[in-house]
Amino acid sequence: MSDLNSLTVLVAGATSTSGEVMARALTGAGARVVAVGRSDDKLAALREAVPGTVTFTADLASEDDVASLTERVHAEVGPIDALVHLVGGWRGGGGLAGQSEADYRFLENSFTALRFVSRAFDADLQASSRGRVAVVSSTALKRPLAGGANYAAVKAATEAWTRALAHGFTKAARDEGRDLSGAAVIYRVKGLDGLEESLADAVVTAFAGDAADVNDQIIDLTGSQA
Template identity: 30%
Template sequence: MKRFENKTVIVTGASSGIGAATARRFGCEGANVVLISRSEDKLKAVAEGIDSAKVVVADLSTQDGAQKAATEARQAFGTVDVLVNNAGTAVAGSIEDVDEDGFETVMETDVTGVWRLTKALWPDLKATRGNVVMTSSVSGIGGDWNMHAYNTAKGAITNMTRALALDARDSGVRVNAVNPAYTKSELTTGIQNNKELEAKFMERMPLGRPAEPEDIGDVIAFLASDDARFVNGVNLPVDGGLSASNGQPPQA
């Protein structure tokens, strides 16, 4: 099924993990895919498997980078139908541990960069009655130990999703988000390499495994498709059942 044939899909943070899997999924469904990241070599490797792709190297945490990305993405195929805001970073530590530079890095990448690119491409999305899909997190719905900067940023994305859906009233533009739990990617190598910590994550995951990037990319493609044409302003947990729990430990 080619749900995105003749449509242009922009995926940020497309060089690895969820972004790469999402870009490939849209490519399989016939989309023209614009892949954005800071890593040209990794982007090119992902793009090789997509029939119609454009690589844009840009740092979305800067104003110039976001504007460059918007301009090149717009010019690549002439229209913009879907924007997947997936780029993100994290800094671990309590408020006593994280300095202002670390906090600002997370906010500039995970929040301000998302806002800048979405704002720049909003007229294009209105013209096509397109849609935006954010990669938020279960960390944008509830808190994590020792991750206050990331939690703050993803909490902002969770509510930005709702607010933009309201702002888009009568324009035809939809805005939704996925909220993944622990997903295997470069961002979570610290968990993957700590088997004791990973086991604690798995104790609370009813499906008993972490998500693969494709698990999230497939849901992003659904939200961006006409199959979800009446889904708007939603933060969708893609978490293996994690949010079904009230937090008590599993019983034998």
């Protein structure tokens, strides 16, 4: 079992099946899990399913909600060491003509949440001796299709932001004349159904391992590394 003892991991968008699997894997490896979602009922079910999970309700696409969340987490839990971003969703089809603005704005919430949460907790992640960020992206970026243009565009932005986080870890280590301690990694999937365990295992391994081995990596969980 990978050792994540002493790590506090915030799981954003934790009320899905993948969120429960992730929380269970992280807890089993010794981490303290802080789970965030929009549904009180689903968070209560998560606490029951994964004892020890600390939960907070927030709309992560709201900058004000994220600011309040940061204050509450710091007051009740303390600084975090790592972030797992599971906020997502899918809308598509209909070629380019079918790519509605409403659908784009729905999908954009995932990227907006990543920007808000990673900025709000950036000082925590940089200060941690094992700062980590894990983000779920899509194999659709290998060959974007007209019917998934909105989705692919949002995932491309998500990957660019995450790679910038990776650069931030590298720059901080270089400027301070120390070994790299933080890492941001991207996992590409075609869909999470059936891959929840694989994703959770990969994240636990990345969080427990050497930062230099995973920082700025794009890992395809369907088989290859990009």
